[in-house]
Amino acid sequence: DAKTTQPPSMDCAEGRAANLPCNHSTISGNEYVYWYRQIHSQGPQYIIHGLKNNETNEMASLIITEDRKSSTLILPHATLRDTAVYYCIVRAFNAGNMLTFGGGTRLMVKP
């Protein structure tokens, strides 16, 4: 699986959009971008995934650049409950579920 790079931490004001970047410059053509988050002392939670088109669900939006070398997870209206570590992972679809979690970005939503 391709390696990802994320900033170790970010702050966001409550009610504002949180934009979490992820670099994956070595991503290959069959690899998807996945996002998970982990709230303190809980198991990680799946958020969203995509290949090359932008994706949106009830939790977030995923914007992938045209060259697919980076992506941004957007939480449109961050709440205090969105404070968590956010993990960006790239892997080939149907390549097994041995997801490799890196350090992630610790997002702190402040009132």
Add this chain to the structure above:
Amino acid sequence: SQTIHQWPATLVQPVGSPLSLECTVEGTSNPNLYWYRQAAGRGLQLLFYSVGIGQISSEVPQNLSASRPQDRQFILSSKKLLLSDSGFYLCAWSRDNTGELFFGEGSRLTVL
């Protein structure tokens, strides 16, 4: 709906003692099952995964072992715990290979 449970939630064990963490999944059949470990302030490390009863693959060498005696039961064990085994252990399941994992509540192990 599918649910995953693991226990115990918290465990304090002396060095050299045995370990058994259990995980069960309900509401699905033939799930893929995983054990991850998270050391304090670190990311998740995959320890074991299983695609079926009695089929266990290990990702890292260690003094831990895993077993899958039933389709929806996954057990993490050790005969003699080390201090370095302390951490947050997470069981997870998936219904296929699409990358969407569902995690349990976690078991926090402290080895003294």
